[in-house]
Amino acid sequence: MVEKIYLTYNDVHKLCKEAAPKILADFQPQLIIAIGGGGYVPARILRSFLKQPGSPNIPIQAIGLSLYEQLPITGPSDAVAGPPDQIGTKVTRTQWLDLSSLGEIQNLVGKRILIVDEVDDTRTTLEYAVKELEKDVEEARQRLGPGAGKTQFSIFVLHNKDKPKKGALPADMMEESRYLAARTVGDVWICYPWEATDIDAHDELAKKAYSNGTS
Numbered sequence: 679m680v681e682k683i684y685l686t687y688n689d690v691h692k693l694c695k696e697a698a699p700k701i702l703a704d705f706q707p708q709l710i711i712a713i714g715g716g717g718y719v720p721a722r723i724l725r726s727f728l729k730q731p732g733s734p735n736i737p738i739q740a741i742g743l744s745l746y747e748q749l750p751i752t753g754p755s756d757a758v759a760g761p762p763d764q765i766g767t768k769v770t771r772t773q774w775l776d777l778s779s780l781g782e783i784q785n786l787v788g789k790r791i792l793i794v795d796e797v798d799d800t801r802t803t804l805e806y807a808v809k810e811l812e813k814d815v816e817e818a819r820q821r822l823g824p825g826a827g828k829t830q831f832s833i834f835v836l837h838n839k840d841k842p843k844k845g846a847l848p849a850d851m852m853e854e855s856r857y858l859a860a861r862t863v864g865d866v867w868i869c870y871p872w873e874a875t876d877i878d879a880h881d882e883l884a885k886k887a888y889s890n891g892t893s
């Protein structure tokens with residue numbers, strides 16, 4: 679059976695608190711993009727710790743992405759299913775940047791943008807998010823002309839699973855330490871508090887695992 683790790687809201691809060699000084703020192707984001715739904719709560723908590731006296735709160739934008747495992751089609755439909763290497767994992771956008779509050783997408787050109795999600799599992803979602811955001815911003819940069827600065831993206835996740843990844847992130851992002859995971863874990867299943875329907879029972883399980891030394 680897959681090992682489960684239970685996190686309380688306090689655990690999530692403390693992981694964000696711990697990560698904030700490093701994010702401030704290395705990156706100083708001007709915009710946070712939370713990947714829904716797991717990135718919402720960490721993004722909001724992180725914002726409190728990133729707030730600088732005398733500066734406004736960092737705006738948070740939400741994007742929604744959904745992962746679909748494409749099932750192989752058998753029987754007569756094989757002809758349209760494509761070769762096996764095309765059968766994989768597909769991400770679709772369910773929500774994208776809200777330009778009514780951002781203004782034009784050009785406003786993101788030359789900015790430092792922090793993408794927040796709860797967990798980097800196969801990395802499929804993060805790869806898609808970074809690629810699509812980079813594509814949109816690069817198109818806007820081209821429209822602005824040669825003087826326009828490059829937008830920098832960085833990533834914060836609560837957990838990175840140490841396992842072979844299906845998705846890839848830009849080499850410069852990894853080389854320049856623009857990827858931060860508060861914790862690296864094995865291939866376990868992490869139960870976040872916002873998924874719990876009985877938060878007291880969830881917290882009990884977290885406490886038990888902690889006292890057994892398994893969390």
Ligand code: 5GP
Nearest residue numbers: 716797798799800801802803866867868870
């Ligand atoms: P990916 O495989 O693209 O890195 O992750 C896709 C999504 O699967 C994550 O954003 C998250 O919603 C979900 N997911 C993957 N692993 C876990 C996990 O251990 N716990 C929970 N709660 N969700 C997970």
